[in-house]
Amino acid sequence: MARHETPPTTVRRRPLDQRVSFLTHRINARLQQLCNPVIAPCRLDLYSSRIIVALAERGAMKVGELVDLMALPQSTMSHQLKRLEKNGYVRRTRSDVDNRTVVITLTDRGVAVAETCNRLSDCVLTSVSQNLSPEEIETLSRLLQRVFDSLPKEGDIVV
Numbered sequence: 001m002a003r004h005e006t007p008p009t010t011v012r013r014r015p016l017d018q019r020v021s022f023l024t025h026r027i028n029a030r031l032q033q034l035c036n037p038v039i040a041p042c043r044l045d046l047y048s049s050r051i052i053v054a055l056a057e058r059g060a061m062k063v064g065e066l067v068d069l070m071a072l073p074q075s076t077m078s079h080q081l082k083r084l085e086k087n088g089y090v091r092r093t094r095s096d097v098d099n100r101t102v103v104i105t106l107t108d109r110g111v112a113v114a115e116t117c118n119r120l121s122d123c124v125l126t127s128v129s130q131n132l133s134p135e136e137i138e139t140l141s142r143l144l145q146r147v148f149d150s151l152p153k154e155g156d157i158v159v
Contacts, residue, residue: 056114
């Protein structure tokens with residue numbers, strides 16, 4: 001993997017409150033403020049609620065697939081999955097095909113809490129939809145995916 005030297009800045013550095021990284025941080029912080037009162041009684045945080053929704057949407061997943069999808073370190077994912085299993089939301093089992101692979105599935109309790117998390121997400125989208133058209137939301141989603149895809153991988157930047 002090639003490491004990227006930070007090139008001399010050719011683009012004017014934007015003020016902090018106009019930087020993509022800061023704006024995405026603020027959005028995530030606001031989402032935590034909105035969502036935590038709803039999901040904290042379920043012993044969930046924003047990361048774990050997203051993991052549950054991913055499993056509800058995609059079905060059983062390998063741990064590595066969840067790590068890639070959520071863009072979380074393996075250690076963070078392991079911690080999250082241990083908590084989710086302890087709270088009865090997920091089941092971890094060894095793959096029948098490869099005993100080294102752990103597969104994560106939702107329990108019935110996990111399916112129920114996933115519906116709560118999805119309703120919460122629907123409320124957030126409804127709020128955003130009052131200021132953005134469906135086309136703008138689609139464009140924003142595509143642009144955010146492009147931003148994510150263009151970010152270097154961990155360890156690829158040398159400052």
